[in-house]
Structures are given as structure tokens and as C-alpha cells.
Amino acid sequence: xxxxxxxxxxxxxxxxxxxxxxxxxxxxxxxxxxxxxxxxxxxxxxxxxxxxxxxxxxxxxxxxxxxxxxxxxxxxxxxxxxxxxxxxxxxxxxxxxxxxxxxxxxxxxxxxxxxxxxxxxxxxxxxxxxxxxxxxxxxxxxxxxxxxxxxxxxxxxxxxxxxxxxxxxxxxxxxxxxxxxxxxxxxxxxxxxxxxxxxxxxxxxxxxxxxxxxxxxxxxxxxxxxxxxxxxxxxxxxxxxxxxxxxxxxxxxxxxxxxxxxxxxxxx
Numbered sequence: 001x002x003x004x005x006x007x008x009x010x011x012x013x014x015x016x017x018x019x020x021x022x023x024x025x026x027x028x029x030x031x032x033x034x035x036x037x038x039x040x041x042x043x044x045x046x047x048x049x050x051x052x053x054x055x056x057x058x059x060x061x062x063x064x065x066x067x068x069x070x071x072x073x074x075x076x077x078x079x080x081x082x083x084x085x086x087x088x089x090x091x092x093x094x095x096x097x098x099x100x101x102x103x104x105x106x107x108x109x110x111x112x113x114x115x116x117x118x119x120x121x122x123x124x125x126x127x128x129x130x131x132x133x134x135x136x137x138x139x140x141x142x143x144x145x146x147x148x149x150x151x152x153x154x155x156x157x158x159x160x161x162x163x164x165x166x167x168x169x170x171x172x173x174x175x176x177x178x179x180x181x182x183x184x185x186x187x188x189x190x191x192x193x194x195x196x197x198x199x200x201x202x203x204x205x206x207x208x209x210x211x212x213x214x215x216x217x218x219x220x221x222x223x224x225x226x227x228x229x230x231x232x233x234x235x236x237x238x239x240x241x242x243x244x245x246x247x248x249x250x251x252x253x254x255x256x257x258x259x260x261x262x263x264x265x266x267x268x
Contacts, residue, residue, distance in 0.1 A: 001161060001229050010048050013038035020046065020076040021098065023105070027118065029093050030102035046076055138252050139240040142220065146202060146254035148186075149221045150236060153251070158227040166227070178207070178231025181214040181223040182257065190257060197260040200224065202253050205235035208260060222257060 003009050015022075017038040023029045038044070043051075050071040057063050057071070073079050077095040084090045092107040092114075103114040142149050157174040158165040165171045180200055182192070192198055194213045199206055200222070209224060209231045217223050224233040238253040 001163075011040060011042040012048060013042045013044050017042065018044040020044070021080060021093075021095070021102075026104065027115075028102050028104045029090070029098060029107075031095060031098040044076075046073065046079060136243070138238075139242070139249055140203075140238050140252075140254045142254045146256045147220060148255045148257055150200070150202070150233075150253050150255040151217075151221065151223050151251060152226050152233045152237060153223065155225045155227060158225070160227065161229065162227040175225075175227075178209040178225065178228035178233075179212040180209045180257070181212050181217045183215065183217050183219050183221070184213050185219055186222075186257075187211060187213055190259060191262075192259050199258045199260055200236065200255050201258070202236040202238075202255045204238070204253075207231045207233065207235055222255065 013034075014036075015032065016036050017034050018032065019034055020032050021029050022032060050073060053071040054069055057069075063069075073082075080090075080093065080095055084093055088108055089106040092109045092112045093103055093105065094110065097103060097110070104116050105114070106112075106118075107114045154160075155175050157171045180198060182190075182198075187193065190198070192211050194211055196211045197208055198211055199208055207224075214223070224231070224236075226233050234250060236253060236255055237251070238249045240249050241247065242249060
């Protein structure tokens with residue numbers, strides 16, 4: 001969906017079609033091996049980035065006469081060697097050492113076995129430092145006009161915007177469309193039943209979704225998953241930044257829930 005908004009779409013190979021390395025949240029660096037040929041004119045990411053970098057250098061006059069192309073790499077192994085030169089925690093990581101389970105950074109030199117456990121005696125700053133933090137309410141809370149607190153999140157069967165999982169017949173059959181989880185008592189007061197369509201509106205926008213009666217949500221709270229372009233919940237959410245981490249409050253905001261038939265009468 002986001003690619004449709006782009007001015008230029010570059011034909012990039014998928015992860016099954018390219019080599020290189022990946023570093024997971026365990027800090028483990030593993031080698032990727034292509035199992036499929038890239039279709040058409042699709043290229044690995046590194047080749048696209050290098051080609052763009054070289055052209056931008058030339059366009060912006062950053063290349064001196066006789067100067068070598070700094071974007072010239074023979075392979076992803078050569079790129080990994082440069083990473084090892086400039087980043088101490090990757091200093092000993094080379095493609096030839098990544099067979100099997102790979103290596104876990106920090107790995108500062110070619111003889112180092114990697115560091116599966118990062119902290120055993122002390123943290124980087126010593127024994128750690130704790131701060132007491134008081135509760136800070138959300139930037140937007142329910143009121144008379146928007147009496148429900150919306151929470152957003154994931155479902156079991158889909159991932160993020162569903163670009164892959166919603167192409168799976170089995171997964172999409174489990175959760176084929178957007179829903180709003182609503183407490184049965186709130187549904188009774190609104191006059192809606194399981195499967196009815198409702199209009200969920202915030203101060204920023206509105207979406208139409210189907211009701212799913214659920215006691216997983218508390219009274220006056222609703223839950224809407226984030227996976228559906230036809231019920232894009234971030235149309236509703238609040239871009240206000242929290243004062244500490246400066247993260248947008250995309251997870252919670254105040255909303256109003258109205259039966260579709262009632263909303264249509266109101267618009268007339």
C-alpha cells in the first residue's frame with residue numbers, strides 16, 4: 001500500500017533471492033544464501049544503494065577527478081569487511097566465519113568466538129541505574145464527545161499491514177477483515193450485535209468496521225487491529241509525542257462508536 005504512494009519504485013530482490021547477512025535481536029549475525037533467482041530486473045538492495053550513491057555523488061559534484069568510486073564493492077562479503085573495519089563490535093565478523101549458526105556480537109577480532117551472553121558481571125555503565133517514574137496519562141483521554149478508549153495492536157494470524165499474511169488463503173480465512181472488539185454491555189447500550197457495522201470516529205478521522213463482542217476488553221474500551229487497509233486504524237490515532245521518548249501515541253486515543261444506520265441518519 002505504501003509503495004503506491006511512491007514516485008519511484010525500485011525493483012528490489014526479496015530475502016529469498018539475495019545473499020548477505022542479517023543481525024537478529026539476539027545480536028546473532030547469520031549468513032543469507034539465495035534459494036531463488038531474482039525475477040526480471042530486480043537487484044539486491046546493496047547494488048541498488050551503491051548505484052544510487054554513485055549517481056548522487058556525481059550529480060552533487062562530490063567526485064574529484066581521478067577519485068575512486070567509493071560505492072564500488074565486489075560482493076556483500078566486501079561490504080561486511082568494511083563494516084568490520086569501521087564498527088568495533090563487528091571487527092571479527094567475516095562471511096567465512098559465519099557458516100552454521102553464525103556469530104554473536106561483540107566480536108572484536110578474527111580470533112574472537114563471539115559473545116552469546118552480553119552482560120555477566122556488569123553492564124556497560126556499571127551495575128545499572130534505576131529511576132522512579134510517575135504515571136503519565138495519555139495525551140487524549142475519553143470525554144463526553146468521544147467516550148471510548150481505543151487500543152490498537154496485532155492479531156494472531158496477521159503481521160503488520162498484512163502484505164504477506166493477507167495473501168495466504170488459510171490465514172486470511174481466519175481473519176478476513178477489520179473488526180472492533182466491543183464489550184457486550186457497551187454493545188447493548190449502543191444497540192448493536194456481533195457482526196454489525198459501526199462507525200468508529202476520533203478527532204482525526206473515521207473508519208467503518210464490524211463489531212466483535214468480546215470480554216477481553218473492559219467497559220468503555222475498544223480494540224482494533226492494525227492490519228487492514230480497508231479499516232486503517234491509524235486514521236484515528238493520535239500523532240502527539242510523549243514528553244520523554246518522543247514516540248507518537250499511535251496505540252491509544254479517544255473515539256466514538258456509532259451504529260452505521262444511525263450515523264447515516266445523522267449525516268442526512
